[in-house]
Amino acid sequence: MRANTWILMLASLLTLFVGGADAAPSGETRVAISQFTFRPAVVSVAAGDSVTWVNEDAEEHTVTATDRSYTSAGLEPAETFSHRFTAPGTYQYFCALHPHMTATVVVK
Amino acid sequence: MLNERARVDRRRFMQCLAWAGTGLVWAARGGVLSSSVLGDAAAAGDFTFAQISDTHVGFAGKANPDAGGTLADSIAALNALAPRPAFVLHTGDLTHGQKAGAFDLLAESLKAIRTERIFYVPGEHDVFLDGGAEYLARYGRGTLGGGWQSFDYGGVHFIGLVNVLTYKAGVGGALGREQLEWLRQDLAPRGSSTPIVVFTHVPLWALYPAWGWTTADGEEAIAMLRRFGSVTVLNGHIHQALQKIEGHLVFHSARSTAFPQPAPGAAPTPGPMTVEAGALRRLLGVREVSYTESSGRLAAVEHPLA
Numbered sequence: 001m002r003a004n005t006w007i008l009m010l011a012s013l014l015t016l017f018v019g020g021a022d023a024a025p026s027g028e029t030r031v032a033i034s035q036f037t038f039r040p041a042v043v044s045v046a047a048g049d050s051v052t053w054v055n056e057d058a059e060e061h062t063v064t065a066t067d068r069s070y071t072s073a074g075l076e077p078a079e080t081f082s083h084r085f086t087a088p089g090t091y092q093y094f095c096a097l098h099p100h101m102t103a104t105v106v107v108k
Numbered sequence: 109m110l111n112e113r114a115r116v117d118r119r120r121f122m123q124c125l126a127w128a129g130t131g132l133v134w135a136a137r138g139g140v141l142s143s144s145v146l147g148d149a150a151a152a153g154d155f156t157f158a159q160i161s162d163t164h165v166g167f168a169g170k171a172n173p174d175a176g177g178t179l180a181d182s183i184a185a186l187n188a189l190a191p192r193p194a195f196v197l198h199t200g201d202l203t204h205g206q207k208a209g210a211f212d213l214l215a216e217s218l219k220a221i222r223t224e225r226i227f228y229v230p231g232e233h234d235v236f237l238d239g240g241a242e243y244l245a246r247y248g249r250g251t252l253g254g255g256w257q258s259f260d261y262g263g264v265h266f267i268g269l270v271n272v273l274t275y276k277a278g279v280g281g282a283l284g285r286e287q288l289e290w291l292r293q294d295l296a297p298r299g300s301s302t303p304i305v306v307f308t309h310v311p312l313w314a315l316y317p318a319w320g321w322t323t324a325d326g327e328e329a330i331a332m333l334r335r336f337g338s339v340t341v342l343n344g345h346i347h348q349a350l351q352k353i354e355g356h357l358v359f360h361s362a363r364s365t366a367f368p369q370p371a372p373g374a375a376p377t378p379g380p381m382t383v384e385a386g387a388l389r390r391l392l393g394v395r396e397v398s399y400t401e402s403s404g405r406l407a408a409v410e411h412p413l414a
Contacts, residue, residue, distance in 0.1 A: 036377040058169060059379040060205050062236060066277040073237060074205025094277035096236035097205070098378065100320040102278045 028052055028082070031103070033061045033075070033095075038103035045085060047107050052082040064096040071096060155262045158186050158193035158223070159307070159395040161200065161344030162364030164233065165214045166207035171367040171380035172388060178413060179217055182365040182394050185411050187222050189396055194261065196223050199344035199362060200231030200272065200309030206238070211246055230255055231309040231345060232272040232281075240273050256287050258294050264399055264406075265298060267291065269308040271323045280320035281310030281345075288328050295332055303338040303404050305397075310345045313352065313359060316372035321346055333357060340397070340406045346372075347381075348391070349410050360408050363393045389414035 029049065032039045034056040045051060053063045055075040063081050064071040072081035074097070085091065085107040095101035160182060167175045186196065198218075203210035211234075218226060228247045235243050244255055251257040254273040259266050269291070271281035283291075298304075306312070312326035323329075333339045339357040347369035350361040367380040368391035375381065383391065393412035400407070 036379065057377075057379065059377075062205075064236065064277075068239075071237065074207070074233075092277060096275060097232055098320060099275050099277055099280050100318060 030054060032056050033063075033101075036061075036095075036098055036101055038093075038095075038101060041103045042106060043104075044106040044108060047088050048084070048086060049107075050082050050084040051105055052080055054078070054080045060097060061101070062096045063093055066092040066094055066102075153262055153401050154399060155194045156189070156191055156396055156398040157261075158189060158196045159342050159362050159397065160186065160196055160198050160221075160365060161362040161395075162231065162347055162366060163198070163214060163217075164201055164204040164364065164366035165217070166204035166210040167366045167380075169367065169380050171382045172392075175366040176217075178389065178392050179365045180220075181389075181413050182392065183217065183220050185394050185413060187220070189411075193223050193396065195225045195227060196221055197266075197268075197307045197342065198226055198228045199307050199342060200229050201233045201344060201364075202228070202231070202243075203234055204366070205233050206236070206242065211242060215246070227257070227259075227266070227268060227307070228255075229268045229270055229307060229309055230272055232275055235272055236275070252290060253286055254284075256290065262399060263401060264303045264305055266305045266307065267294065269306060269312075269329065271308055271310045271312070271326070276324050279322065279324045280317065281308075281323040281326070283323060283325050283329060288325065291329055292332060295336075298336075300335045301337055301404070303399065303406065304333060304336050304340070305406065306333070306339070306341045308341070308343050311343045311359065311361060312341055313354075315346065315350070315352075315361070319372065319378040321372065321378075330357065338404050338406065340408075342395075342397070342408075346378075349393075349395075349412075351408075358406075358408075360395070362395050363391065363410070363412065365392055365394070368392065 029043050029045050029051045031043055031051060031053045033053055055061050055077055058077055060074045060076055062072050062074055070083055075081055088107050091105045163179055202214050230243045240254060248255055255270045257268045271283050274282045274284050276282050310323050311321055312323045312329055314322040337356050341359045344362050346361050347364035349363050352359040369378055370381050390412050396409045396411060398407050
């Protein structure tokens with residue numbers, strides 16, 4: 001019981017610490033590319049905000065607008081790509097190397 | 109539209125002039141221009157050619173720590189073929205994501221292949237970043253539109269299709285209307301007994317759509333090919349030797365020289381497959397295709413590196 005409490009406290013502290021260290025700057029939303037999936041598949045941001053993708057896979061991926069209006073280069077493992085969305089709307093994107101990987105950014 | 113046609117014809121005419129000294133001549137057949145390779149072997153008869161695919165120059169993942177070494181070994185395997193292949197088809201993904209210098213490195217490496225000529229189609233790794241600009245600047249000569257082409261050799265009609273320039277989100281490869289219309293015109297004057305070889309990157313048929321291993325409008329091309337008595341479709345993209353037979357049509361997917369991928373659905377993702385060191389070279393390699401005039405048939409022989 002006592003040990004469990006300690007573990008819980010430690011976990012809470014770690015969450016606070018890691019969360020604090022990892023938190024994106026204000027106005028930035030992070031999307032993970034993991035297991036050939038964009039996570040989360042839908043993110044909502046305010047107009048003018050940026051989305052940053054980080055490739056957590058061992059394979060190269062891209063972040064490419066379905067209408068080809070922007071694309072990252074091939075992202076190696078751990079590499080990131082950011083894009084700023086200026087106008088409200090619903091924006092589809094995909095991985096140009098693995099087209100079954102699709103996701104959406106909603107800008108409000 | 110007329111202007112576009114005229115421009116293309118002039119472009120091809122200039123290529124005719126440029127190539128006259130290198131053993132190639134252009135011939136008009138049924139109003140559709142195609143190229144023919146000069147020489148004894150170009151007359152109908154038995155010959156062989158080879159396929160190399162998915163060289164992915166620039167790949168440095170753990171699935172193959174020495175992709176440069178296995179490319180060199182693949183070239184050695186091609187050079188060991190007897191008889192020497194008349195030409196080689198590269199079915200795309202020359203580079204791994206168009207990394208700086210990768211096209212140069214590939215061109216330098218492939219100079220070691222002992223063959224008359226190498227024909228190319230791009231993979232998505234070669235074109236996604238710049239819409240194919242660098243690829244076409246290097247390999248677009250003698251091709252139309254986004255790099256598609258056809259030529260005749262030894263009585264066989266070869267067609268290179270490009271299905272990665274208009275990659276469709278959520279689907280996979282796509283040929284597009286312009287290329288399909290060109291294909292229709294290219295095939296129209298040919299008799300159904302003409303053996304046809306199609307080479308392309310992404311499988312034309314719905315091999316495994318859940319991983320994007322399909323061409324959205326591939327069935328339209330396949331439908332145009334059905335009237336021919338012998339059709340061989342060679343593709344890359346899925347990094348494994350796989351065959352499908354559908355009537356007179358035979359579809360062959362090729363091994364990569366760089367890294368293997370899992371069988372369709374055999375893993376959670378289609379990413380590079382890491383296998384034990386001793387098994388890797390059995391999963392990489394090249395392909396030899398022989399044409400026998402008497403039967404009108406083409407036979408594919410796999411040449412894994414081990």
